[in-house]
Amino acid sequence: MNRSVLKIIQTISILVMSVLTVILMLTVTKVQGNAKTINYSGIVRGGTQRLVKEELNGMQNDALIVQIDNILYSQMTGSGKFKIPQIPRSRTMGGAGLGLALVREIAHQHGGDVRVAESSSNGTRIELRLLLQ
Numbered sequence: 001m002n003r004s005v006l007k008i009i010q011t012i013s014i015l016v017m018s019v020l021t022v023i024l025m026l027t028v029t030k031v032q033g034n035a036k037t038i039n040y041s042g043i044v045r046g047g048t049q050r051l052v053k054e055e056l057n058g059m060q061n062d063a064l065i066v067q068i069d070n071i072l073y074s075q076m077t078g079s080g081k082f083k084i085p086q087i088p089r090s091r092t093m094g095g096a097g098l099g100l101a102l103v104r105e106i107a108h109q110h111g112g113d114v115r116v117a118e119s120s121s122n123g124t125r126i127e128l129r130l131l132l133q
Contacts, residue, residue, distance in 0.1 A: 033085035036085065037084055037085055040071050040074070040075065044071050044075075045102060048068065049106060049109065052106075070082065100114065103128070107129070107130065110131075111130065112129050112130035112131060113128075113129050114129070115127055
């Protein structure tokens, strides 16, 4: 092969590698954002369970309520103190659709249940039932 063909192949290879590097960096950034969202969702879940238990024992934890509110605000808006990527608000926008499943699991852990009572194009009515002692 002559030098000009090798030079063209080398240039094309460098361009392809550059594009692949950018794609890889964007993918890693997205995965990191997803991991951060999942981590903070776990913090909210655990904090909420702790709040319920404390409330049942007559204790208040206003600082934890503020922290959970701040995390939820960051997740809903994509801004705020924690800089968490915004969670899409529906499955059609890319959401995972896990919200009701998480609520049901928390309700079950506390002797209750949750179900979709009614759903239409006008909205959805959710029933949450908890046992009061």
